[in-house]
Amino acid sequence: VDQGNTVCDEATLRKVHLPPYRAAIKAGVGSIMVSYNSWNGEKLHGQKHLLTDVLKGELGFHGFLVSDWAAIDQIETNNFKNCIERSINAGLDMIMIPNGSGTKNNYVEFITKLKELVAEGKVPQSRIDDAVLRILRVKHKMGLFESTAVDPALTAAIGSPEHRAVARQCVRESLVVLKNESRALPLAKNIKHLAVVGAAADDLGVQCGGWTVEWQGKRGNVTRGGTTILTAIRNTVAPGTLVTFSRDGSDLKGADAAVVVIGEMPYAEMAGDRSNLNLAAADVALVEKAKAAGIPVVTVLFSGRPLILGSALDASDTFIAAWLPGTEGQGIADVLLGDFKPTGKLPRSWPRTNDGLTTATTAAVRPSASAPLFPQGFNLDN
Template structure:
């Protein structure tokens, strides 16, 4: 016999349990989550009990500011996070405008029924690099050449101070990838190819961003949430292909690529971003075994797991199927970054149909709320006493200059041509990259891919050389080899290297210098003058056939805005201490060339891992 419930009883159930029978508490103004004396865990659990399913799903959505149809949609859809992708900036790119923009978004969130503040995230990967005038530090490959965790931690502190000054509290850094093939366009985002080096420096940068001991230190107003990325083996793909497939044994995965995450979790990292790439044919965003089993279970990570930019769209199936795969794999927050209306509707449908369980939604939202409570956002959603002068401050520029000079690797110095004398030396600086701040900074600088020219405030290599010498008039700059004969000089400094690029557009099957750069070096050598080559690059380049045409060679990586650090080394104010964080390949044919492989076959390396001369 069927049990037909009276209509009035069904109506009561609906009113009491608006989330399809899932109990939701009554008056949130009396919620224990408002009591700051309770632990973040207790507060997150209590707040979760007041939330409807729509509010929970909104918290799982991260939207790029440029895709918001209206700021009011933050409140209407209960969005959990906003981000600025590379180059996604307010119309006036100033610290004050950033703060005004972020605060405006935060006020929208605070006007909702529960007043849950948003997280605002940004790729501050080598400084607060989306903000004009911020200090741009060396990319991670340069920091890897310093091998200095204490320096890296200080850099993390400086970056946090600049990020906080713009009202932002979450950086998608550090990248703790372990690149194994320099053809990969994101090689410069890794500290090096040795997992132990990456583990040490990655943990140091996390401590700098978040303070110690985390997570308690996250509540301080001068710290930001760090993100270890991209989980896992993004640097191990076959052929160095971005978003490719890493074909690995479990031993290789654990020994090389998982190692930095062990230390990141020990350092208390607050969030982890999942990789676009695959492992043995399985997309990481679908890899429940590694996300839930290893990261959550084995490593004990209890922070927030976030997807990469629209990564769910690279999975097979309908939108609902893609989202079900990612959420069920263990990702808590989805970087959509555009169609948040479609996202909310799709996830709600998945829950109604039982494809994604309410328990899984609660787990994800709990992690998001826990992160917000740990950051102190409920007590300090809008920080009133920020110091805009922190952005691009002189102490931070001095720190970046220190990092630059410690990152420079001296690879050749025949006849002791370096250091140069500051007095009475006629110096010819050759090449247009010598006076190009955008080239020095590389990708992820003001725009996503970076670009050439004076993209922000800083000192180019040419400007630094002129500042360092006693008589700047003795320094001449020419851009082309054809102009060499017009200048009398005692030494030639040739600046060559890569033009800016970032993910997707940086993969290369030929790492030789361009024909134009090679001609600069060859023509300079034909003058009979000492030739000093300064190589600006995000990875080792193939220079074997050009090495005899140089008397000295400096690998300066992507040094950022403070070119004075390079001049410090050129003129002997600082004797070089940098060591190669990668094996330098002799030719393209030997790639991929790991530390272990070069140990067995040293003839494949032009310079071994850890190589670096001094004065």
């Protein structure tokens, strides 16, 4: 759920959610955007302990914290001045104010009220100085004081072979093999007939998900370059291998194995809110159709979150969580056809049912919680 509420104690928060921030700060990240969501009912935009004490103090974050779109408005209802005071004092350094003059909570009002808060001693001048210093430090590091002009030559690097190689590496190292019965994986490159099934197998937009090119993302050929799973498989198998493709499984007859590619359609933010996380019925039916053909079934799932797998997992000999791999489907083919041994682990536990969604985050660290389908950190080598 977009803008959700994470309910857990601080020990759980630190064990489950903090490690990626620690790693990013250690790598020198310059800015962090604070989420709309809440921790135990408190909006993060007003959470001084996490923003200042933990991120800036304990973890040594020297960059700047930026709010999300008009997010400070949610700290309190109908008291914009208090929202400004609480967010700045909590540690926010840059505030995203989308509203122009003449609208509620606009940037002119923000500037005016922040000046009042400083004059009243409710926001220390030292807090303003610290925020400004953090922003200028990042700008200096980026060379923006020497030149503010955009270098058109940099666009030539977009989609360069070097960048695609890194993206491909990220794909193959991040996907997680959840199941591999009968050693169906890796597939032999010289297999006689490999059926690739599912519309998602030949759709860059589905591979990329939301926030790519367009806010909500979209299906189809969303960018120049890039490799779908179908193309990647055809590029990798032996010359004599027949690779067929169908969206509905009509190419299964006579195949020696099937790669079934399923997943969510692109979405971003609230557009992705769902009352349940069940796989689409059509996706489940596609996997079961492949299983009925009596051949090994390797299922690849595209999703930005764990979904309830149900019978699709049972019908698969191999099941791979590929997340949203982006443009470099070749990274998946590297794993499918044995050029790379999968090493990815689950970053969080995977719920068994929709009833387990409220406990799935904490199940890996709280033995009393409902047992997930797969625990945090799972891979088949565990």
